[in-house]
Amino acid sequence: MEYVLIIITAIFVNNVVLSQFLGICPFVGVSNKVSTAVGMSGAVAFVMVIATLVTYFLQKLLESFGIEFMQTITFILVIASLVQIVEIVLKKVSPALYQSLGIFLPLITTNCTVLGVAIKVTEASYAPDGFEYGALGAAVYALANAIGYGLALTIFAGLREQMELSDIPKGMKGVPIAFITAGILAMAFMGFAGLFQAAE
């Protein structure tokens, strides 16, 4: 039950992009086409799950030495090297997937969703009702967040594809109208916030 709760909360109620503002740069940058949005979400999901699992155990190691303040610097190095490794492995094992992800792989290092989720899992204050993430919980949480990210990115890309054809005032073209659309989308997602009170 707890896992179901984690998944639904992460995808709809606390959507990474639309309510927590993580990963906005690629959200605005690569969401012109649905196909690129899907590619990007796939790459992010892949790296996010692995990175969260690795950093989860790494955090335990840091805690055992009492050097938690090194968290930021170790996590970002782990993520950067993971992205490199994933890139090399994919190139060898599945050239087709590597081709389709293309430029998105190296970009993931600077995607703050990955670092954000990795840090959140380690801090109890972000967990619902003092719930302690185990390794499995961490992986589920990362996956759910990645799905939420993909969902927001894909919906947004679809909207922007439609927007290309509509008549928009000159000053609002491009980025400004994208933000305003995102605002309305976020408003729609706010409706999910009542989901749990209703269910109880």
Added chain:
Amino acid sequence: MNKLSIFTKGLLKENPALVLILGMCPTLGVTTSAINGLGVGLATTFVVVLSNMIISMLKKLIPDNVHIPAYIVVIASLVTILQQLMAAYLPSLNESLGLFIPLIVVNCIVLGRAEAFASKNNVADSALDGLGMGLGFTIALTILGAIREVLGAGSIFDLKFYDGDGIIGFILAPGAFLVLGYLVAGCRRLINKIYKKEE
């Protein structure tokens, strides 16, 4: 390029948040009030000035093919220093900014300036560039935070001027996107006006 224009270009013409659209996560995430916007803006300024200076000093020592990891290590160490300082001296601000302090590491402004400016220029110019960019970012965040605070909570810099609730949507996620959208559009218009006159 003279010294003054290195500094001022970050303020309006190449404002990182409103024109280059970099560093969007903190821009939207923390600007629920003017104070928070100012706090994260200044924290980012601290990191970008120092990282620009250090990277500019080290530019001859860092081998070309590992320069990105090297930059990230420099930036991450600075952010760690900042985290420790803030936890010690500004615990309440640190608490309200939360996750967004460690996330300065992946703020594209910092890495972007290191790559685009500090790796090619001397220490003094890099510091100026960092300061201009950082302050431009701070100004954008403070304005955004102030607008959201006025509309959403009926107060500014924590001074309440209106009894009762504001429009809560402006404190929550949708307001951030909406206000930023209009700010970007307004900023474009302003730039068009100013720079057309110069020509």
